[in-house]
Amino acid sequence: MFTIGAFANAGRATLMRISGMLHLTPNVTGRIVLINYWVLGQRIVARLRERTYEAAIRQEVEFVERGEGDVISRLSVDSSIVGESVTQNLSDGLRSIIMASVGLGAMFYISPQLTILMLAVVPPVSLGAVFYGRYLKKLSNKTQEALGDMTKVAQESLSALRTVQSFNAHKAEQEKFDERVGTVLSLARKEAVASGIFFGSTGWSGNVTLLALLAYGERSSIMRGIGAGIRIFDLLERKPAINPDLGVEVEPSRLGPIRFENVTFQYPSRPEVTVLKDLYLEINVGESVAIVGGSGSGKSSINALLLRYYDPVKGKVTFDGQDIREFKPASWRSVIGVVPQDPVLFTGTIASNIAYGNESATREEIEAAARQANCEFVWGMPKGFDTEIGRLSLSGGQRQRLAIARALLKKPAILALDEATSALDATSEHRVNDAIEKILRSRQTTCIIVAHRLSTIARAERIVVLEEGHITETGTYRQLVRRKDSRFRALMAAQLNAAVGDPPTPDVEQQLEADKQPSPPVEPPQPSRSSADAII
Template identity: 45%
Template sequence: MAFFDRNRTGELISRLSTDTAIVGKSITNNVSDGLRALATAAVGSTMMLYVSPKLTGIMMLIIPPVAIFGIVYGRYVKTLSRKTQTAVGEITKVSEEKISAIRTVQAFAKENDEAKRYGLKVQDLYQLARKEALASGAFFGGAGLSGNLAVLAVLWYGGSMVMDNVITIGELASFMLYTAYVGTSLGGMTSFYSEIMKGVGASDRLFELLYRKRGKSLPKIEGNIRFEDVSFVYPTRDKSPIFKNLSLDVKPGTIVAVVGPSGSGKSTLGSLLLRYYDPDQGNIYVDGTNIKDLNMHWWREQVGVVSQEPILFHGTIAENISYGCENATMDQIKAAATRANCANFIESFHDKYDTVVGERSVALSGGQKQRIAIARALLKNPSVLVLDEATSALDSESELLVQGALNELMRGRTVFTIAHRMSSIRSADLVACINDGHIAELGTYNELLNIEDGVFRRLVELQTMNSSDRS
């Protein structure tokens, strides 16, 4: 996730579209053109050498300066290509971000300001393109001028050789014809070199996406989760640590509620468990195996997640419920929806389970999205559960029904429930209270509640006081 924190959606879309197109062009059309030009130049140079080694030597004087100029130009174009693709990514990033939040832009009447911001990004790209055009003109113009000067030198020296009867006019004409072939081929090779350097510049960013470290999978998940002296700082935020030597040992089948003041790192604990991030120090173990040694794809298949703000994809309700279990039958999907208390409102829609939720699920209320996300977790049937206040968006009646379904789902599994409301954790086997970057208090709900001046007790009293004030 640190990678996605540093690289926003628009830039990644640019890499997957624009960069791949440039690299694709470099290794298809350009490679075939370059090979053809190389073969023609090789055959033509051989015939030139056969006709007149002296004249060939004069022609070869052009190669060293053009080669040196070409190397400098190629490096410059490679760097410029990388900057250009980054600028394209910035443009895509700005447009994607503002268009996706167009309601907010319109609400604050910022359309003109955002258009100006987009225009400035386009201007940056224009300046880079202008530099590339100037460099290209200088390189190809210089190469063409050098070639013409070499041809003039060959005509002058070749004419004197004809006058001295060293070669015939026919041989000079043949030599000039071969020179034209070689010159055309060299022009094609310089274009090939230029395009290849652009492709190399674009491929640097693609290879960042292709690198993956594969791990192993375990034959069975028991559910013993252990955090050992974990310290962590978000890579894109300030350097104040979220955790400092945090340790927590959760036995298989335990329901542990993670509580603490706002900003203490409750949700971060779930992010580390899912390996969205790696600890800066310390380790996390799953059944005695370091989580860093596990295959991330396999591990996340074993974990079910219901977040505080669930994300549904643009598609049907059935597709969203079966997202973690794509081979699920419609009967299984309906059963999960029933257990999550969302079958009734789904059946009330005209298209029922084929109802399209819309982009960013704007067609559903917060409570409806939450229940569909719970149905998705129920259908996945995971070994470990992470519930980030999974019932926060539900009314009291629905919360009771869904809590019953969650209780059934949690039975026999290791569960981390990230709790913001103290009333939702009474049934937890273990309560871990985070404060000042470590587990400040650990025990059952009643045990922590009986600690005089305890952090957990203050949290409960504060929430009780706020509830009374609202009443």
């Protein structure tokens, strides 16, 4: 009887999965019932997602920012599991009640004694089901939390891929993700063992029913899994355009000029737009060069090519006379410090964020880098360098200075600043510029500054004006602002006009002198001798 019921259940579930084809049958009533049953599950999932999103969007900002991956996992994975579980269990429960009632009635009619004997196994099986259900519920909660944590780690690292690659932190991120995957796998093993013990103890009929469900009822789920698997394996088998394993190592102490030799570049996503056109630019060892230009002129593309996020379509970028494509990407990036426009801070302590990609850094080295970057605010925090922070829990100026400290901790031969002060208020800008000024005065680091703020640009030894992918002008600040037909002067005047609402154009040189004034000195805690020595 139970075997027949299992086959009947498989047939019923299969018919429900293909209920969209029931317009071919004249049984209108059956068609409506089956279609409504299938739609019920989708409605439950849709309503769950709507309610979950409504609840999430009403929470405080810090809650969502602390666990974006977990929230997304609840919206996608958890809601589907709950919806499927509700519809499947509702169907199976109703079917089981009907089958048990009819079956027991027939069995009592045939032989009450044998029926009572058979029912003797029900209490222990029911007790086992109760304990199994409670254990499975706890295990399921832990599994979903682990999946949310895994999604959070993946989302955080992939959304900050440039930061991860520029600090060669891919191994650390891989280990972090592998740890989360291992947790999920461990929980899955526990669930598999518990399920095996329970279903093995329920007897032959339960196993036959389970096999029938797997063979027929879940066929479409298996096909959906195959489709998802194809997408995953496509990604696993894809070869990176820039192979991370090819190339030679770069000596950390190696110095040399940087040259962009007749570089032409187009972004792969926009091959019809040529961003840089036959560009030639040479930057000497220890020189600071500011690259200025309008939006879309190709300024940020220079740093992107320098860091080998992309390769040029034509021409080459060289360091000390050697094409950077001959270097292993991770080794090449290890000699470059990067301060992006919107630096990413990861969940963790201030110390771990400064030491990101440099896990062997000592506390003395971290503190020394923070002092050099004017991060005096850290000493005023409740736990100092052990204060836990999120990606957006600090001001723009504080985040920029932490990013500068992170870059300086690498003791880079090259420092690339990409609009490092563009979104800061005047006070924060002065603090960041003071930190940049210290670096430029050291004459130990080659600096490439992509900027449009006068106060940042004027600190560079040389200015390069980039327009429509070409260098149209180059020289010192004084040389460029004194030329009456200077393109740099025109760009800066346009910027100042836009900033104050298009009044008569002020004198650019006079405006600069005001911008260059340093901010009032801030006295951070005096460094210990070991801290000072660590950064030298």
